[in-house]
Amino acid sequence: xxxxxxxxxxxxxxxxxxxxxxxxxxxxxxxxxxxxxxxxxxxxxxxxxxxxxxxxxxxxxxxxxxxxxxxxxxxxxxxxxxxxxxxxxxxxxxxxxxxxxxxxxxxxxxxxxxxxxxxxxxxxxxxxxxxxxxxxxxxxxxxxxxxxxxxxxxxxxxxxxxxxxxxxxxxxxxxxxxxxxxxxxxxxxxxxxxxxxxxxxxxxxxxx
Amino acid sequence: xxxxxxxxxxxxxxxxxxxxxxxxxxxxxxxxxxxxxxxxxxxxxxxxxxxxxxxxxxxxxxxxxxxxxxxxxxxxxxxxxxxxxxxxxxxxxxxxxxxxxxxxxxxxxxxxxxxxxxxxxxxxxxxxxxxxxxxxxxxxxxxxxxxxxxxxxxxxxxxxxxxxxxxxxxxxxxxxxxxxxxxxxxxxxxxxxxxxxxxxxxxxxxxx
Numbered sequence: 380x381x382x383x384x385x386x387x388x389x390x391x392x393x394x395x396x397x398x399x400x401x402x403x404x405x406x407x408x409x410x411x412x413x414x415x416x417x418x419x420x421x422x423x424x425x426x427x428x429x430x431x432x433x434x435x436x437x438x439x440x441x442x443x444x445x446x447x448x449x450x451x452x453x454x455x456x457x458x459x460x461x462x463x464x465x466x467x468x469x470x471x472x473x474x475x476x477x478x479x480x481x482x483x484x485x486x487x488x489x490x491x492x493x494x495x496x497x498x499x500x501x502x503x504x505x506x507x508x509x510x511x512x513x514x515x516x517x518x519x520x521x522x523x524x525x526x527x528x529x530x531x532x533x534x535x536x537x538x539x540x541x542x543x544x545x546x547x548x549x550x551x552x553x554x555x556x557x558x559x560x561x562x563x564x565x566x567x568x569x570x571x572x573x574x575x576x577x578x579x580x581x582x583x584x585x586x587x
Numbered sequence: 588x589x590x591x592x593x594x595x596x597x598x599x600x601x602x603x604x605x606x607x608x609x610x611x612x613x614x615x616x617x618x619x620x621x622x623x624x625x626x627x628x629x630x631x632x633x634x635x636x637x638x639x640x641x642x643x644x645x646x647x648x649x650x651x652x653x654x655x656x657x658x659x660x661x662x663x664x665x666x667x668x669x670x671x672x673x674x675x676x677x678x679x680x681x682x683x684x685x686x687x688x689x690x691x692x693x694x695x696x697x698x699x700x701x702x703x704x705x706x707x708x709x710x711x712x713x714x715x716x717x718x719x720x721x722x723x724x725x726x727x728x729x730x731x732x733x734x735x736x737x738x739x740x741x742x743x744x745x746x747x748x749x750x751x752x753x754x755x756x757x758x759x760x761x762x763x764x765x766x767x768x769x770x771x772x773x774x775x776x777x778x779x780x781x782x783x784x785x786x787x788x789x790x791x792x793x794x795x
Contacts, residue, residue: 384783385590387753392781395772424780431778431792432640432740532640545595564603570639572632573600574782575592584639 383539383575389421396420400454402481406447417447418510418536422577426508426534429582430455433532435505440464441494441519442511446474448536452508453483461487462501464494495519503528509535514555517562524568531585533569535559539579591747591783597629604628608662610689614655625655626718626744630785634716634742637790638663641740643713648672649702649727650719654682656744660716661691669695670709672702703727711736717743722763725770732776739793741777743767747787 398404398420410417418426430438430452436459438452443463452461465471471491478484490497494511495518498504505528509516516535527533538544538560543553563571563583571583606612606628618625626634638646638660644667646660651671660669673679679699686692698705702719703726706712713736717724724743735741746752746768751761771779771791779791 382593383596384592385750388591388747388750388783391747391753392783395768395779395781397772421780424778425782428778428780428790428792429640431738432637530639539596539599542593542596545599560603564605570632570636571603572629572636573603574633574784575596575600576782576784582636584636 383542383577383579392421396424402450402477403447406445406450406477409445410447415444417444418580419577422536422580423448423451425574425576425580426451427455429532429534430506433506435459435532437501437504437528438462438506438508439498439501439504439526440508440510441498442509443470443474444510445470446477448508448510449474449487450477450481450483452506453478453481453486456486459486459505462490462498463487464490464492464497466493467491495522498523499526502526504531506532506534509533510537512555513537513540513552516555516559520559520562527585529585529587533563533581533583533585535563535581535583537578538573538581539575541578544579591750591785591787600629604632610658610685611655614653614658614685617653618655623652625652626788627785630744630788631656631659633782633784633788634659635663637740637742638714641714643667643740645709645712645736646670646714646716647706647709647712647734648716648718649706650717651678651682652718653678654685656716656718657682657695658685658689658691660714661686661689661694664694667694667713670698670706671695672698672700672705674701675699703730706731707734710734712739714740714742717741718745720763721745721748721760724763724767728767728770735793737793737795741771741789741791741793743771743789743791745786746781746789747783749786752787 438461468491540556569583646669676699748764777791
């Protein structure tokens with residue numbers, strides 16, 4: 380299994396990306412202490428920048444964890460709203476606390492339960508962020524296609540899945556990610572790119 | 588000197604990124620045959636996607652080579668215009684031919700000569716692309732700051748410079764890139780990110 384980015388490069392990028400927001404630092408510390416999977420600061424900053432460019436009114440997250448990625452979206456979003464979803468009540472409760480401390484509560488809506496089910500209640504999604512169980516990615520995007528706005532942005536985390544996409548692994552998560560990537564790059568409704576940042580970030584722009 | 592992205596990952600990304608535009612393929616073939624440095628297809632696709640998101644009216648390139656990156660900008664730009672600059676008359680002439688074949692001539696303006704000097708004749712640059720000699724990056728951005736539009740996007744290629752930014756190299760190109768990255772990440776007017784794609788792509792969003 381290959382690595383993705385050379386660790387020295389990653390260190391260099393982290394050193395450039397200084398952070399002084401105490402809530403970002405608190406969430407990052409919590410992730411380290413509990414070995415909780417979050418997109419890292421580099422991906423967080425990319426989400427922030429893409430949100431500034433896209434200026435979405437509605438961001439829907441599938442799999443928010445305790446709100447790290449949602450926090451970057453909310454900080455950048457302007458007048459829009461971020462919908463958080465996670466299976467775990469505790470994660471969602473923690474996210475609510477963090478957003479409250481940051482004064483960002485009004486920019487967000489918090490939901491514990493099945494991410495795709497909750498998301499399907501929203502129309503005209505401008506930015507869909509996918510970070511649920513990996514085997515669920517292909518089903519999730521297919522079922523939510525009718526819910527995307529024109530020129531929507533789809534961003535999916537872990538789309539290199541520790542580099543396993545390059546090998547012969549047949550587990551359902553690796554197969555799910557490979558199928559998802561093929562679907563996104565092969566679908567004429569999207570223009571897709573996949574960045575080798577952290578564990579792989581697929582970014583797709585809906586053309587029609 | 589570290590690599591940047593694992594070659595197997597790169598292969599996987601290239602296989603996903605199929606291309607059928609004969610002019611893209613022609614320029615890529617020319618680059619291989621002449622060992623001419625172009626941003627590759629993965630970076631080209633990223634430029635396309637960012638251009639779709641940003642919808643710039645004016646893109647200015649510092650260092651267009653024979654027009655590969657400009658071609659991706661022009662394909663995505665809608666009603667805007669791309670300004671190409673390069674020291675070499677032959678490169679600019681080739682770019683003009685390619686753009687003519689593609690029916691994109693009206694979306695571009697072609698200039699042989701000093702890139703920064705030419706660029707400084709433009710105001711309200713929405714997207715500045717930097718790909719000149721690496722030691723020139725810090726001077727170029729500083730002198731063109733007044734020419735950037737509000738919320739401009741600055742994209743700079745080769746900002747990991749073969750991974751040399753992580754080491755002790757003291758040559759002027761490595762020092763130039765390190766200084767440029769520090770400047771962009773340390774400047775409160777910009778929100779910056781640096782993607783470990785190909786040789787490093789810095790993307791900065793002008794906040795004010």
